[in-house]
Amino acid sequence: MNPKPSTVNRKLLTDMELILFYIAATISLVSTSIVITNKNATHALIYLIVSLLAIAVIFYLLGAPFAAALEVVIYAGAIMVLFLFVVMMLDLGRDAIAREHRWLQPRSWIGPGILTFVLLLEMLYVIAGSPLQTSGIPVPPKAVGMQLFGPYVLAVELASVLLLAALVGAYHLGRRYMRARREEEPDQ
Amino acid sequence: MSAPLQLLAWVPALPLIGFLILVVTEGRLGKLPVALVGVGSVGGAALLALLVSLRFVQSEQDVYVQTLWQWLAVDGFGPTIRLYFDGLAMVMVGVITGVGFLIHLYATGYMAEEEGYSRFFAYMNLFVFAMLMLVLGDNLLVLYLGWEGVGLCSYLLIGFFHTDPANGYAARKAFVVTRIGDTAMIFGLFLLVRELGSLDIQTVLHSAHASWPEGSSINTLIALLLLGGAVGKSAQLPLQTWLPDAMAGPTPVSALIHAATMVTAGVYLIARLNDIFLLSPAAHLVVACVGLATLLIAAFSALAQTDLKRILAYSTISQIGYMFFALGVGAWSAAIFHLLTHAFFKALLFLCAGSVILALHHEQNVLRMGGLWRKLPIPFFCMLVGAAALAALPLTSGYYSKHAILLTSFDAESIGPWFWGVASVAAFITGLYSTRMIFLVFFGTQKTEPHDRSGWNMTLPLLVLAVLALGGGWFGLNAVAGVLPDGGVKHGEHAAWLAWATTLIPIAGVLLGCVLYGYRKTESATDAAPQPLRGESIAGFLRGGWGFDSLYDALLVKPFVALARLMKGDPVDSVFVATAAVARLLHKITATTQSGQLRWYAASMGIGLAVALLLAVLV
Amino acid sequence: MTAIPVPLDHVFVLAATLFLIGFTGVLVRRNVIFLLMSLEIMLNACGLAFVAAGAHWGAPDGQVMYMLVLSLAAAEAALALGLILQMERRFRHLDIDAISELKG
Numbered sequence: 001m002n003p004k005p006s007t008v009n010r011k012l013l014t015d016m017e018l019i020l021f022y023i024a025a026t027i028s029l030v031s032t033s034i035v036i037t038n039k040n041a042t043h044a045l046i047y048l049i050v051s052l053l054a055i056a057v058i059f060y061l062l063g064a065p066f067a068a069a070l071e072v073v074i075y076a077g078a079i080m081v082l083f084l085f086v087v088m089m090l091d092l093g094r095d096a097i098a099r100e101h102r103w104l105q106p107r108s109w110i111g112p113g114i115l116t117f118v119l120l121l122e123m124l125y126v127i128a129g130s131p132l133q134t135s136g137i138p139v140p141p142k143a144v145g146m147q148l149f150g151p152y153v154l155a156v157e158l159a160s161v162l163l164l165a166a167l168v169g170a171y172h173l174g175r176r177y178m179r180a181r182r183e184e185e186p187d188q
Numbered sequence: 189m190s191a192p193l194q195l196l197a198w199v200p201a202l203p204l205i206g207f208l209i210l211v212v213t214e215g216r217l218g219k220l221p222v223a224l225v226g227v228g229s230v231g232g233a234a235l236l237a238l239l240v241s242l243r244f245v246q247s248e249q250d251v252y253v254q255t256l257w258q259w260l261a262v263d264g265f266g267p268t269i270r271l272y273f274d275g276l277a278m279v280m281v282g283v284i285t286g287v288g289f290l291i292h293l294y295a296t297g298y299m300a301e302e303e304g305y306s307r308f309f310a311y312m313n314l315f316v317f318a319m320l321m322l323v324l325g326d327n328l329l330v331l332y333l334g335w336e337g338v339g340l341c342s343y344l345l346i347g348f349f350h351t352d353p354a355n356g357y358a359a360r361k362a363f364v365v366t367r368i369g370d371t372a373m374i375f376g377l378f379l380l381v382r383e384l385g386s387l388d389i390q391t392v393l394h395s396a397h398a399s400w401p402e403g404s405s406i407n408t409l410i411a412l413l414l415l416g417g418a419v420g421k422s423a424q425l426p427l428q429t430w431l432p433d434a435m436a437g438p439t440p441v442s443a444l445i446h447a448a449t450m451v452t453a454g455v456y457l458i459a460r461l462n463d464i465f466l467l468s469p470a471a472h473l474v475v476a477c478v479g480l481a482t483l484l485i486a487a488f489s490a491l492a493q494t495d496l497k498r499i500l501a502y503s504t505i506s507q508i509g510y511m512f513f514a515l516g517v518g519a520w521s522a523a524i525f526h527l528l529t530h531a532f533f534k535a536l537l538f539l540c541a542g543s544v545i546l547a548l549h550h551e552q553n554v555l556r557m558g559g560l561w562r563k564l565p566i567p568f569f570c571m572l573v574g575a576a577a578l579a580a581l582p583l584t585s586g587y588y589s590k591h592a593i594l595l596t597s598f599d600a601e602s603i604g605p606w607f608w609g610v611a612s613v614a615a616f617i618t619g620l621y622s623t624r625m626i627f628l629v630f631f632g633t634q635k636t637e638p639h640d641r642s643g644w645n646m647t648l649p650l651l652v653l654a655v656l657a658l659g660g661g662w663f664g665l666n667a668v669a670g671v672l673p674d675g676g677v678k679h680g681e682h683a684a685w686l687a688w689a690t691t692l693i694p695i696a697g698v699l700l701g702c703v704l705y706g707y708r709k710t711e712s713a714t715d716a717a718p719q720p721l722r723g724e725s726i727a728g729f730l731r732g733g734w735g736f737d738s739l740y741d742a743l744l745v746k747p748f749v750a751l752a753r754l755m756k757g758d759p760v761d762s763v764f765v766a767t768a769a770v771a772r773l774l775h776k777i778t779a780t781t782q783s784g785q786l787r788w789y790a791a792s793m794g795i796g797l798a799v800a801l802l803l804a805v806l807v
Numbered sequence: 808m809t810a811i812p813v814p815l816d817h818v819f820v821l822a823a824t825l826f827l828i829g830f831t832g833v834l835v836r837r838n839v840i841f842l843l844m845s846l847e848i849m850l851n852a853c854g855l856a857f858v859a860a861g862a863h864w865g866a867p868d869g870q871v872m873y874m875l876v877l878s879l880a881a882a883e884a885a886l887a888l889g890l891i892l893q894m895e896r897r898f899r900h901l902d903i904d905a906i907s908e909l910k911g
Contacts, residue, residue, distance in 0.1 A: 014812070021813050025821045032825055032848055036832030041840050048844055051825075055855055058821075062813060062862040067854075067870045074877055075851065079884045086888045087840060090895050096838075103837045103902075112834035115794050116827045122801040123823040127816050136812035137865030144867040144874075152871050159878040166882030173889030784907025786842075790833050 021061050028054035039100035041087045045080060052076040063138035192243040195236050196254050196271050199281060200320035202233040203313040210310035219305055223296040226309025230292045230316050234285035241278050250274060253326060267387055272326035279524055280323035280456055283531045287448045288316050290649035294539050295440035297646035298546060302438070308348060312444070315341035319449050323456055328377055328387040331457070335373070335421065338450045339366050345445060346437040358436035365430040369420015376413030379406070393463045402467050411464050411471035415478070418454030422508050425482040429736050431505055435497040439542030442497060447504045447538050448531040455511040455527050459520055476516020476597075480610055483509030485734050487617040491624065492730035495552045496541050499625050503578060504534055506614065510593055513611060517604075519596035526589035533577035533586055533657035539650055540571035544629060547638035554625065559634030566647055568630050570654040575622040577657045580615060580694045585660030587691075590615065594690045608686075612693045619697020620704075627705035818859035826852035839894065839901045843887050850880045 031051040038044040052075045059068035148156055206229025210222065217225070244252055256269040273281075292312060299308050318337025325331040347359030381387060383406055384395045400407045418424070423431035434446050445451070458465060458475060465472045483506045490502035507530045514523035544560065544567055545552055561568040577586035594615065598608040729735060758765075781792065825848060832845030854873040861869015895901060 018813065021817075025817075029821070029824060029828070032828050035844055035848065036828060036836065036841065041838070044841065044844060048847070051848070052851065055825075055851060058818070058855065059858055062818070062858055063865070064858045064862060064870050064873075067858050067873050070874065070877060071851075071854075074881065075847075079847065079881055082884060082888060083840075083844070086891060089892070090840075090901070092840075100838060100841075104835070108835055109831075112791065112831045115791065115798065115834070116831045118798050119794060119801070119830070120823065120827050122798060122805060123827070124820065125805055126801070127819045127823065132815040132863060133812045134815050134818070134859065134862040135865040137862075139861060139865060139867045139870060144870045147867040147871050148874065152868075155871070155875055159875055162882050163878055166885045170885040170889040173886070173893050782910060784910035786903050786906075787834055787837070790830075794830060794834070 017061060021058060024054040024057040024061070027051070028058070037104075039097045039104065041092050041096070042084070045083055045087065048083075049076045049080050052080070062134060063136065065138070066141035066144055192239050193247070193252050193273075194254065196240050196252065196273055196324070197256060199233045199236050199240065199285065200271075200317050200324060202229045202236070203316040203320070205229060207310050207313040207317060210306050210313065213306065215304070215306035217306060219300070222306045222309055226313055227289070227292045227296060229313055230285060230289045233316065233320070234289040237281045237285040240273070241282060244273060244278060259327075259329070264385070265381065267327045267329040269330055270326040271324045272389065273324065276456070276459060276524060277323050279528055281320060283452075283528060284316060284319050284323065284449050287531050287535050287653070288312075288319075288444055290652055291440050291444040291448070291535060291539065294443075294542070294646050294649040295438070297643050298440055298542055299438060302349075304348065308345075308438070311341055311344045311348070312441075315345070315445060315450070319453070322453055326389055328380065328389060328392065331389075331460075332374065332377060335417070335453065335457075336370065338445070338453065339363065339370065339421070342366070342434070342445050342450055345441040346434045348437055348441065352436075355436040358430075358433040362430040362434045365427050366420045369417045369427055372413045372420070373417025376410050376417065379410050379413065383410070389460060393461070396464055396467060400467055403469055404467070407464065408468040408471045411468045412474065414457060414461060414464065415471060415475060418457045418512075419478060420454075421457075422451050422454030422512070423505050424454065424478050424509060424512055425485065426736070428482060428486065428505050429740060432498050432501045435495070435501050439497065439538055439545060442501070443535045443538030443542070446501065447534040451504060451508055452511065452527045452531070455508065455515065455523060458512070458515045459524055462515075462520055465515070472516060472518075474516075476513055476607065479509045479512025479514070479516050480607060481509075482506070483513060484610055484614045484617075487614045487621065489730050489734060491617060491621045494555050496545065496554050496557070496625070496629065497538075497552055499554070499621065500534070500537055500541060503537075503618070503621065504530075506618065507534065507578070509614075510590060510611070513597065513607070514593040517593075517597045517599075517607060519593055522589060522592035522596055526586075526593060529577065529585035529589045529657070529660045532653055532660045533574045533584070536570055536650065536653035536657045537574035537578065539646075539653065540567045540574060543567040543646060543650070544571075544638075548636050549639070551636055554628040556635045557629045558632035559630070560638055561630040563634075563638045564630075566650060570650040571630070572626060573654045573657050575626050577660075579619040579622040579698050581619075581698065582691060582695075583658075583661075585657055585662075587694075588661035590694075591687075591690055595686065598686060608690075612690065615690075615694045616697040616700075619694040619699075620701045623698050623701025624705050627701070631705075813859075813862075815859060815863050818862075819856060822852045822856040822859065825849075825855065837902050837904055839887075839891050839903050842903055843884070843891070846887075847880060847884065850876055850883075 028051045031047040031054065034047045035044045035051065038047065052071055056068040056071035056076070059065075059071055206225050209225050210217075215222075252273040254271040254273070256271065259267045259269050292309070295308070295312065299305055302308070315338055318334045318341060320334070322331055322334025322338060325334060343359050343363040346362050347356045349355050377387060380392060384392055384399065386392060386395070396407065420427045431446060431451065435442055437446070465475060486502045486506035486509060490499050490506060493499040493502060507526070511523045511526050511530070514520075514526060544557065544564060547560075547564055547567075548557065551557070573584070577584035580586045580590040594608060594611055597611055598604045781788075829845045829848030829852060832848065833842055836842050836845060854876045857869045857872040857876065859869070861867065861872070891901065894906070898905065
C-alpha cells in the first residue's frame with residue numbers, strides 16, 4: 001500500500017499517529033468521566049457520544065476501520081439516539097437535575113472509588129506484566145465478514161436471535177407504555 | 189383315654205366362646221341373653237370341669253395331657269398349646285370355674301342396674317378363659333399368655349366404671365405395678381429358654397434338676413425373677429400397693445379377680461415350678477420372707493381401714509402372704525389348700541360386702557354402717573361365716589389350712605419358731621380385724637337405712653359359698669397331696685402345746701376384738717374412727733398401707749415425673765434446634781445480602797472480582 | 808490504509824480505565840438512565856479490549872467479538888429503555904434503590 005516510505009517519514013508519521021491515539025484516549029477518558037458525574041442526562045449523553053467518537057478514532061488507529069465505522073454508526077448513532085429519545089420522552093427537567101444533585105453526595109463516591117481504585121491497581125499490575133505492541137496490520141472489513149459468516153456463523157445466528165428477542169421485548173414493553181400514555185392523556 | 193377327659197379342652201373354650209359372642213353382639217343383646225351367655229358359659233365350664241375331675245380321680249392317673257396344636261415352631265423352639273391336668277390344676281380349675289360361676293351368678297344381680305352389662309360379662313368371660321389357660325397351660329409361654337390375659341382383664345375391670353377418672357387411675361396403677369413384676373418374669377422366662385432351651389414346664393423341671401447343682405446362681409436368679417412376677421401378680425411386698433386401689437372395680441370383680449383367682453396366680457406359679465425354688469434355698473427363703481413381711485404388714489393395715497372393701501383387700505394381701513409364706517417354708521400342699529379355702533371364704537366375704545354395699549346405695553365406709561344384722565340377715569350370717577374362716581376359728585375351712593401352714597413353719601430350719609411367732613401375731617391381728625369388721629358393719633347403732641335388693645341369684649351364691657367356707661376344710665390336704673413335694677407337713681408330730689397355741693391365738697384375737705368393739709354400740713355416728721391403737725398418726729400410717737404409696741411416689745414416681753418434665757423440653761432435641769437456629773442465622777445473614785439493591789449486587793460482584801484478581805496476582 | 812503499532816498495554820490500560828469508570832458509574836448513580844449509560848461505557852470498554860487484542864495479531868476475530876458485543880449492547884439498550892419507560896410509568900421515579908422487591 002505504501003511501497004517505499006522513507007524511514008524518517010514513517011517514523012514521524014507513526015509518532016504523530018501515536019500522539020493522535022493519546023489525544024483520543026485522553027478525550028475519551030475525560031468525556032466518560034463527565035458522563036458519570038454529570039447531573040443532566042442529555043448533557044451526559046452528548047459527552048458519551050463524544051467519548052464513543054474518540055474511541056472510534058482509536059479503532060481506526062488500531063487498524064479496524066470497520067469497527068470504527070460501526071462505533072460511529074451504531075453506537076454513537078443508533079443506540080445513543082435511542083437513549084436520547086427515551087430521555088426526552090421521560091421529560092427530565094430541573095427537578096430531575098436537583099434530584100441528581102441530592103443523590104450525588106460526595107460521600108457516595110468514597111466506597112465505589114476505593115473499590116474501583118483497587119481494581120484498577122490490580123488490572124494495571126496484570127497488564128504491566130505483558131508490554132507488547134499491536135501488529136500494525138490493518139484488518140479489512142472483508143476479512144471480518146469472512147470470519148463472521150465462516151467460523152462464527154453460529155454466533156451470528158445467536159446474536160440475531162438475541163436481537164429478535166430484544167426487538168419483541170422492546171416492542172412489548174414500549175407498546176404497553178404507549179397505550180397507558182394514551183389512556184392517561186384524555187384525563188389530563 | 190376315656191372320652192370325658194377329652195372334654196378338658198372345652199373348659200377354657202366355653203368362656204372364650206361366651207366372650208366372643210358378647211363381644212360380637214356389642215351389647216345389643218338384652219340382659220337375659222347376656223346373663224345366659226355370660227353365666228352359662230362359665231357354668232358349663234364348671235360342669236365340665238367337675239365331670240373331668242371326677243373322671244380324672246377315677247382313672248387314677250397322675251396327669252392327663254391333651255395336646256391341642258403346635259403354637260409355633262422356630263428352630264428347635266416349638267411351644268405347643270397343650271393342656272396339663274393334674275391335682276394342682278384340678279384344684280385351680282375347680283376354684284376358677286366353681287367360684288367363678290357363683291360370682292357370675294351373683295353379678296347378674298349386682299350389676300343389674302349398671303351400664304355396660306354385656307361388656308362386664310364379656311370381660312369376665314375373657315378373664316375366666318385367660319385364667320384357665322394360665323393354670324392349664326403345659327408351657328410357660330401359654331402360661332404367660334394367660335398371665336397377661338388376666339392382667340388385661342384386671343385392668344379392664346378395675347376401670348370398668350370408666351367415667352370416674354379415679355377408677356381409670358386405679359386401673360392404670362394396677363396395670364403398671366403388675367407390669368413391673370411381669371417384666372421380671374419375662375426376663376426369667378428368657379433366661380430359662382437360654383439355659384434350658386425349653387419352656388415346657390415338665391421339661392424345665394427335669395432339666396433343671398439335671399443341669400443345675402443345688403443353689404447355683406443362675407437358678408437363684410431365675411427363681412428370683414419368677415418370684416418377681418409372682419409378687420407383682422399376687423400383690424405381695426414390695427408390689428402390693430395396687431390391690432387396695434383395685435377395689436375401684438365392681439365388687440364381683442374384686443371377689444373373682446382380686447381375691448379368689450388372679451391374685452393367687454403367683455402362688456400357682458411358684459407351686460407349679462416348685463423344683464426351681466427347691467433347688468435354690470436362698471430364693472426359697474426369700475419367698476418365705478416376702479410372704480411373712482406381707483402378711484404382717486397387710487394385717488396391720490387391714491386393722492385401720494375404714495373402707496369395707498379395702499379391709500378385705502388388705503386381708504387378701506395378708507392371706508396370700510400366708511400362701512407365699514407356706515410355699516417358702518415348704519408347705520406346698522398347705523399353700524394350695526389355703527388358696528382353695530381362701531378362694532371360698534374371701535369370695536364369700538366380698539360378695540357379702542357387695543350385698544351390704546348395694547343395700548346401702550354404694551356406701552363403703554364401715555364407720556357409717558352398723559346395726560345391719562337385723563335388716564340383712566343372710567349377708568350377716570354369711571359374712572359371719574366368712575369372717576370366722578378368715579380368722580381361722582376351729583371347724584371352719586380357714587382353720588385347717590392356716591393351722592397347717594403355721595405348724596409347718598415351726599419346723600423350718602433354725603428360724604422356724606421365729607417364723608411361727610410372727611405369723612401367729614398376724615393371725616391374732618387377723619382375728620382382731622375380722623371381729624372389728626363384723627362389729628362395725630352389723631352391730632352398733634344403725635347409721636344408714638339399708639334396702640335389701642338381692643334376689644335369689646345373689647343369695648344363692650352366698651349360701652353355697654358359706655357352706656364351702658365352712659366345710660371346705662373337710663376336703664383336707666389329701667386333695668392336693670401327691671401333686672407337690674410335701675415339704676414335711678408332719679401331721680400330729682407337733683407338740684401338743686404348739687397345736688393348742690396355734691388354735692387359740694386367733695380365738696384370742698377375736699375375743700379381744702369383741703371386747704374392744706363390742707361395747708361401742710352406743711357411740712354416736714359422728715364419733716371418731718374407733719381406733720384399736722391410740723394415736724391418729726399411727727392409724728393413719730396403717731390406713732395408708734404403711735406409707736408404701738408415698739414412698740414409691742417419692743422414690744419412683746416423682747423422679748420419673750421430674751425426668752419426664754425435663755424431657756418434655758427435649759434437651760436432646762435442643763441440639764437439633766440449635767442446628768436449625770444456626771442455619772436460620774446464617775440464612776438471615778446471607779439474606780441481608782439479598783437486599784434487592786441492584787447497586788449493592790454490582791458492588792459485591794466488584795468486590796468478588798477484586799478478591800479473585802488479588803488471589804490470582806498473589807498466588 | 809495503514810495502521811500504527813500502538814503499545815498494546817496502553818490500549819488495555821485505556822480499556823480498563825474506561826471499564827472501571829463505567830463500573831464506578833454503576834455503583835454511584837441512582838438514576839437508571841445514568842446506570843444504563845455506565846453499562847454502555849463498560850460494554851464499549853470491553854469492545855475496545857477485543858479490538859486491541861485483534862490488532863495485536865492482525866486477526867479479524869477481535870472485531871468479530873466486538874460486533875457481538877455491539878449487538879448485545881443494542882439488544883440490552885432496547886430492552887432496558889423499554890423497562891425504564893415501564894418503571895417511569897409505574898413508580899413515577901427512576902430511583903434504582905427504591906426498586907427492591909426482590910429482597911431476600
